[in-house]
Amino acid sequence: MTISRVLSALALGLMINTSFAGEFKPLPGQTSVKVCADAHNLPYSNDKLEGFDNKIAAIIGEELGIPVEYYWFPQRIGFGRNTIKKVDETTGKFLCDVAMSIPAERGMYSPTSAYFKSIDALVYRTGEGYEINEISDIAKLKEQGKKLRIGLFDRAVATEQLIKDGVDDQVEYYQMMTGDARINSGRIISEELASGKVDVAFAWGPIAAFYANQSDVAMKVVPLNELGSDFIFSFGMGVRHQDKAWKNLLNKILEKRKDDIAAVVAQYNMPSLANVKQVTKQKRAVYTVIDGNKVDDKTYVGWRLFNSTCFVCHGKHATGTDLAPNLLKSLEGMSARKFRKKVLSKYFAKVNLDDPDRRLAFLEQISEEAAKGFKMPTWDNDPNIRPHIGDLYAYLKARSDGALSEVRPERLEK
Numbered sequence: 150m151t152i153s154r155v156l157s158a159l160a161l162g163l164m165i166n167t168s169f170a171g172e173f174k175p176l177p178g179q180t181s182v183k184v185c186a187d188a189h190n191l192p193y194s195n196d197k198l199e200g201f202d203n204k205i206a207a208i209i210g211e212e213l214g215i216p217v218e219y220y221w222f223p224q225r226i227g228f229g230r231n232t233i234k235k236v237d238e239t240t241g242k243f244l245c246d247v248a249m250s251i252p253a254e255r256g257m258y259s260p261t262s263a264y265f266k267s268i269d270a271l272v273y274r275t276g277e278g279y280e281i282n283e284i285s286d287i288a289k290l291k292e293q294g295k296k297l298r299i300g301l302f303d304r305a306v307a308t309e310q311l312i313k314d315g316v317d318d319q320v321e322y323y324q325m326m327t328g329d330a331r332i333n334s335g336r337i338i339s340e341e342l343a344s345g346k347v348d349v350a351f352a353w354g355p356i357a358a359f360y361a362n363q364s365d366v367a368m369k370v371v372p373l374n375e376l377g378s379d380f381i382f383s384f385g386m387g388v389r390h391q392d393k394a395w396k397n398l399l400n401k402i403l404e405k406r407k408d409d410i411a412a413v414v415a416q417y418n419m420p421s422l423a424n425v426k427q428v429t430k431q432k433r434a435v436y437t438v439i440d441g442n443k444v445d446d447k448t449y450v451g452w453r454l455f456n457s458t459c460f461v462c463h464g465k466h467a468t469g470t471d472l473a474p475n476l477l478k479s480l481e482g483m484s485a486r487k488f489r490k491k492v493l494s495k496y497f498a499k500v501n502l503d504d505p506d507r508r509l510a511f512l513e514q515i516s517e518e519a520a521k522g523f524k525m526p527t528w529d530n531d532p533n534i535r536p537h538i539g540d541l542y543a544y545l546k547a548r549s550d551g552a553l554s555e556v557r558p559e560r561l562e563k
C-alpha cells in the first residue's frame with residue numbers, strides 16, 4: 150500500500166467514525182452492503198424489502214453506516230454462480246458480497262454464525278373436526294375413516310414415515326422448483342391447502358409458518374419436533390471463502406445485534422423448537438490413542454485402509470493434495486453420520502430436500518463439483534470400504550482432533 154492510499158484509508162475510516170460514531174467501520178473501499186437476494190422469496194426477501202433477511206441486512210447497513218443495495222436473482226440453481234461469485238464487467242467488482250439464509254456449514258459459501266434455525270412442519274386447516282399433533286395422527290385418522298389428502302414435496306423428510314404409516318396412497322407429490330421464479334414453495338400452503346386440494350401439507354418451518362399466517366383460511370402449524378434434533382438446520386449469511394475480514398465483521402455485528410435480529414425473526418412466527426427430541430449422542434469414544442501412537446482396533450484398521458485406498462487422492466496423512474481436500478479440516482465438526490453419507494453416497498442423503506435453501510446450496514455444490522470435472526468416488530458398493538466406514542472415521546477423527554500425528558500407529562495390546 151502506498152503512503153497516500155494508507156492516508157486516504159485512514160481518512161475514510163476517520164470520516165465514518167465521526168459521522169456515525171459507530172463501533173464498526175465498512176471495509177476499505179466499501180460504500181454499500183451489497184446483498185445477493187431473491188426478489189420474490191418471502192419470508193426471506195422480496196423487492197419490497199418485506200422479508201426478515203431484508204430487515205437483517207438493514208441492521209448490517211445501519212451498523213456500518215452505509216446503504217444496503219440489492220442484486221436480485223432467483224434463488225435456484227446458479228444463484229451463487231450468478232451473484233456472489235460473479236464479477237460485474239463494467240466495474241470489475243463482484244455483483245454482491247453477501248447472501249442471506251445460507252446453511253451454516255462450509256460449502257459453496259463461507260458461512261457466518263447462524264441467525265436462525267428451524268425444522269420441517271406440517272400445516273392443516275383447523276375447524277374440520279380433527280387435530281393433528283404428529284405425523285402418525287394422519288394414520289390414526291385413516292383408521293377412523295378420515296382419509297386426509299397430503300401435500301408433499303418430492304423427497305420431503307416426512308416421506309419415509311408416511312410410507313411406514315401406510316398412508317402413502319393419500320399423498321399428492323409436488324415439484325419443488327417450478328418454471329416461474331415468482332412462485333415459491335409456500336404455494337403448497339397458500340394455494341393447495343387453502344383451496345382444499347389437500348388437507349395437510351408438509352413444508353420447511355419458516356415457509357410453513359409464514360404462508361399459514363398469511364392465509365385467510367384458519368390453519369395450524371405443527372413443527373415436526375418429533376423428528377429429533379438432527380433435523381434442525383441452522384442458517385447464517387454466506388460470503389466468498391476468501392473474504393475473511395468481511396465475514397469477521399458480519400459476525401461481530403451479528404453478535405452485537407443478536408437480540409434485535411432474534412426479534413426480527415420472531416415476527417415471522419417461526420415454529421417453536423421446544424421439546425425437540427434430543428438425538429442421543431454415541432457414548433463410546435470414537436477412537437482411543439495412547440502415548441501418541443498406540444491406537445485401538447478401529448483406528449488401526451481405519452489407518453490401514455486409508456493408506457491402501459484413500460491416500461492416493463487425500464495424501465498419505467490425510468492432509469490433502471491438489472486432487473482432493475485436506476480431510477483434517479473437513480473432519481472438524483463432521484459427525485460420523487455425515488461422514489458415512491459423504492463417503493458412501495457422496496453428499497446425496499443428508500440434505501433436507503424439503504427445504505429450498507439447503508436444496509439449492511446442495512445442488513449448487515454438486516453442479517460446481519461436476520463443473521470441475523473431478524469427483525470423489527462413491528464407495529457405496531465397495532465391499533472393502535463399506536463395513537469399515539466407522540474405522541476410517543475413527544482414524545481421520547483422531548488425526549483431525551490432533552490426537553494422532555503423522556506417525557505410523559501401533560495396535561494397542563488387548
Ligand code: HEC
Pocket residue numbers: 455458459460461462463472473474476479488491492518523524525526528534541
Ligand atoms: C480418486 C480420488 C479420491 C479417492 C481415492 C478418495 N477421495 Fe475422498 N474426495 C476426493 C475429492 C476430489 C473430494 C472433494 C470433491 C468431491 O467430493 O467430489 C473428496 C472428498 C471427500 C470427503 C468430503 C470432504 C469434505 O470436506 O466434505 C471425504 C470425507 C472423503 N473424501 C473421504 C474419503 C475416504 C475415506 C476415502 C477412502 C475410502 C476417499 N475419500 C478416497 C477424491 C478422492
